[in-house]
Amino acid sequence: MKFTKMQGCGNDYVYVNGFTEKLSPQEKPEIVRKLSDRHFGIGGDGVIFINPAEEADFEMEMYNADGSRSEMCGNGIRCVAKYVYDKGLTDREDITIVSAGKIKYLKLTVEGRTATDRGHVTLVQVNMGQPVLAPMEVPVIAEATQQTPVGPAVVDAAITVDGEEYRMTCVSMGNPHAIVFMNGVKDLDIEKIGPKFEHHSCFPNRTNTEFVEILDRKNVFMRVWERGTGETLACGTGCCATAVACVLNGLTDEEITVKLLGGELHIRWDRKANLVYMTGPAKIVFEGEVDPDSID
Numbered sequence: 001m002k003f004t005k006m007q008g009c010g011n012d013y014v015y016v017n018g019f020t021e022k023l024s025p026q027e028k029p030e031i032v033r034k035l036s037d038r039h040f041g042i043g044g045d046g047v048i049f050i051n052p053a054e055e056a057d058f059e060m061e062m063y064n065a066d067g068s069r070s071e072m073c074g075n076g077i078r079c080v081a082k083y084v085y086d087k088g089l090t091d092r093e094d095i096t097i098v099s100a101g102k103i104k105y106l107k108l109t110v111e112g113r114t115a116t117d118r119g120h121v122t123l124v125q126v127n128m129g130q131p132v133l134a135p136m137e138v139p140v141i142a143e144a145t146q147q148t149p150v151g152p153a154v155v156d157a158a159i160t161v162d163g164e165e166y167r168m169t170c171v172s173m174g175n176p177h178a179i180v181f182m183n184g185v186k187d188l189d190i191e192k193i194g195p196k197f198e199h200h201s202c203f204p205n206r207t208n209t210e211f212v213e214i215l216d217r218k219n220v221f222m223r224v225w226e227r228g229t230g231e232t233l234a235c236g237t238g239c240c241a242t243a244v245a246c247v248l249n250g251l252t253d254e255e256i257t258v259k260l261l262g263g264e265l266h267i268r269w270d271r272k273a274n275l276v277y278m279t280g281p282a283k284i285v286f287e288g289e290v291d292p293d294s295i296d
């Protein structure tokens, strides 16, 4: 099986070309777990299959490292865009990608183009669609005073983790995110607290959790505990959800830079249109061939 290892802000996945590599849905979770293992496999935060699609130019099929599915992946979708352009599966710089039935619109920045070289993608802007507010079953403390295009936002919910009460804002970008504002994010014991949010009873489908520190009106620092993977160096959908939560809580402007352990993402929530735009890099790290049956 051929694969390409790619990363966006250090959020790294194994990418498999579903046009040529045919796997049955039943065998995928087990193969994903094997490939993602950083000691016995290739190593990655999960696996993303790039498939043909009818309703868009391409489909992405995203799996976490534990073999579970996710509806969406912000860093992953930028890498898929780079993959399909750099490998000549498309000539266009405006493309659509569908994930879990939702179509996203992407604009590719191509560099290094010459008369004989079509260049390669360095940066991708994605229209990540509409945020959905407070989709989880959590005890609400306060409703937003601000109306949002999708109704009054639940910006403040309480959750008790390890005997301590946290306040969070819950935003879905297709996949679920709980955003917790706090100080001292750099030194947070995320390995201890992250799994307790992920498996908390108020998230029947588990959740991704973002721990966010406000730096100023245009900059925040964020660490993320991802559902099905653990701490990752960045999370694109998590940054989008964070930007929305920041605005709803009156903490930042609508356009922010999210600083992450693995880099930076630029996020803009166009409130009038109620669309979130994410811009960031995508890179190929290496390519190879692997026999999943030979992985322990």
Ligand SMILES: N[C@H](CCC[C@H](N)C(=O)O)C(=O)O
Binding pocket: 011, 064, 069, 070, 071, 072, 073, 074, 075, 076, 175, 176, 208, 226, 227, 228, 229, 232, 234, 235, 236, 237, 238
């Ligand atoms: N890292 C991804 C999100 C993965 C989310 C996944 N862990 C889930 O179960 O929803 C991103 O860049 O958006």
